[in-house]
Amino acid sequence: MATETIQKTSWADDVDNELEHSKVEDFVDENGIRTIIEYKTNEDGKKIKVTRKIKRTLRKSLVNHSVAERKTWAKFGGEKGNAPGPDRSTTTVGEEVFLKLSVGNKSAEPEKTEEQVMKANLAKAGKVTCRLCKGDHFTAKCPYKDSLAGLDELAAPADDTLAPLDGPMPGIGATAGGKYVPPSMRAGAGRGAGESMYRSGNRDDLPTLRVTNVSEDTTDNDLRDLFGTFGRVARVYIGRDRETGIGKGYAFVSFEDRAVAQKAMDKVHGMGYDNLILNCQWSQPREQR
DNA sequence: TATGAGCGG
Known part of the structure; x- marks a missing residue:
């Protein structure tokens, strides 16, 4: 075929x-x-x-004078001898088109978030206001943080979509104003069974080891692999130079369980790793220094 | 070289 x-x-x-x-x-x-x-x-x-x-008529205000003048220049090179200005058989002269681009089919002018408004207000006032007690310190530094933080959560407007019903849902535990409160956040919640192992979420509460004599090219994952053999590793931080990103030879490894951390320290301290001998000690929380 | 980053300053 x-x-x-x-x-x-x-x-x-x-x-x-x-x-x-x-x-x-x-x-x-x-x-x-x-x-x-x-x-x-x-x-x-x-x-x-x-x-x-x-x-067609052109509005004068749309003419860019330097561009208009350029159209009168004599041509050179391969175009030498041809009439000045664009050759319409090869060049399309478009109109000015203004594009307003946006992402996700949303308005290009995003509405301000509550956070941005607060930022703007802060910049105007030039002053720090605690969200909890309205004092002139950061919320994170508030002396009443522990006692007021929970209240703030409970008093927050019911803007969540998890509680479509008006009243408290039967069997869903302590609520205030119909808002769902997770067990760990409920009043009187202790550190009992089912309590988050992450404690309050503050990294300084985690049992943390300071590891020194770490080689420059040791990565977070390397340390995770190494310490992960003893138990769950909550966090790894490698001290690096801010500019170069080169390791400064020390690292912090946080565990979820203190006994695991202790065991890891015993095993890893003095261990040869990447031609260096690792040094492991308990870390001092940052606040104490 | 040797105890983390950054937050709303």
Whole structure:
């Protein structure tokens, strides 16, 4: 069976062929009327002439003077000798189009979040206000943080979607104003069974080892692998130079369980690792220094 | 070289 050997390599070939068969005249007369005359060959191989006349007015304010002047410059190089200005048969002169781009089909002007408003207000006032007690310190530094933080949670407006019912849901435990409160956050919640192993979430509460004599190219994952053999590793931090990112030779490894940390320290202290001998000690919480 | 980063300053 004979096979057609003519191959199209690109859709652009079609365009090129079309261009070969078409000639364009394009000029603007003294009355400002632009005439475009195209000579084409149609599918039947017949030559046709297409004439278009366009009258258009330009607002002066849209003309960029340096660009306008550039259109009068004499051409050089391959274009030498041709009339100044863009050749309309090869160059499309577009109108100015202003695009307003946005992401996700949303408005390009994002509405301000509560946080941003607060930031703006702070910048205006130039002053720090505690969200809990309204004192002139950071919320994180509030002396009443422990006692007020929980209350703040409970008093927060019911903006969550987890409590569609008006009243407290039966069997869902202590609530205030219909808002769901996780067991660990309920009043009187102790450190009993089911309590989060992450304690209060403060990293300084975690049993942490300071590991020194760590080689420069040791990564977080390396240490996770190493210490993970003794139990669950909560966090790894490698001391690095702020600019270069090169390790400064020490690291912090936090565990969830103190006994695991103790065992890891016993095993890893003095251990050879990457041509160095690791040193393991209990870390001092940052606040104490 | 040797006890973390950064928060709303």
